[in-house]
Amino acid sequence: QKEVEQDPGPLSVPEGAIVSLNCTYSNSAFQYFMWYRQYSRKGPELLMYTYSSGNKEDGRFTAQVDKSSKYISLFIRDSQPSDSATYLCAMSGEETSGSRLTFGEGTQLTVNP
């Protein structure tokens, strides 16, 4: 079983739709959760970063963590064609332990005008 599971898609939505991207994980030690966005032919760029459970909002993006279910989500409101990219979830345990990031496979999203 993979430590982090992420549906690779592809996911195709019309412009303006609400997009939900999800990851599940098995390691209960994970406490730091990140979402990276990767455009074609580019490296991943950090989009959202959350610690422990709860929600974090940044413009049209909301990151949600449910540690009890070992489930994280990224919501994109009013999706735009420029949001078309691959979205990678990543997570790690305590920073002080120097634990490493574990990535999901990435979900490929296309927003159609």
Added chain:
Amino acid sequence: ETGVTQTPRHLVMGMTNKKSLKCEQHLGHNAMYWYKQSAKKPLELMFVYNFKEQTENNSVPSRFSPECPNSSHLFLHLHTLQPEDSALYLCASSQDFGELEYFGAGTRLSVL
């Protein structure tokens, strides 16, 4: 730009060639990483350097040889690669080991 620069952006090489990938970070970070990204697979960590010292080598074949002359520069020396080594090679850096990572744009490598 994230402050992490990789060159070249694209590289085509034969199985008998020797080439090197270069990464430079302008962020003052202490840790640098090499990742391999293949289609339909999660990012695979290859090497980690923390304060110029290699701290991790995830069972990477010896045909990949990293070098970190200082905390701003990282190289990946390649020799006698195989076609299955074709992938996007990403460099990343973080303030310290285990903290948020910032990625370069990657080198798209094709081995013929």
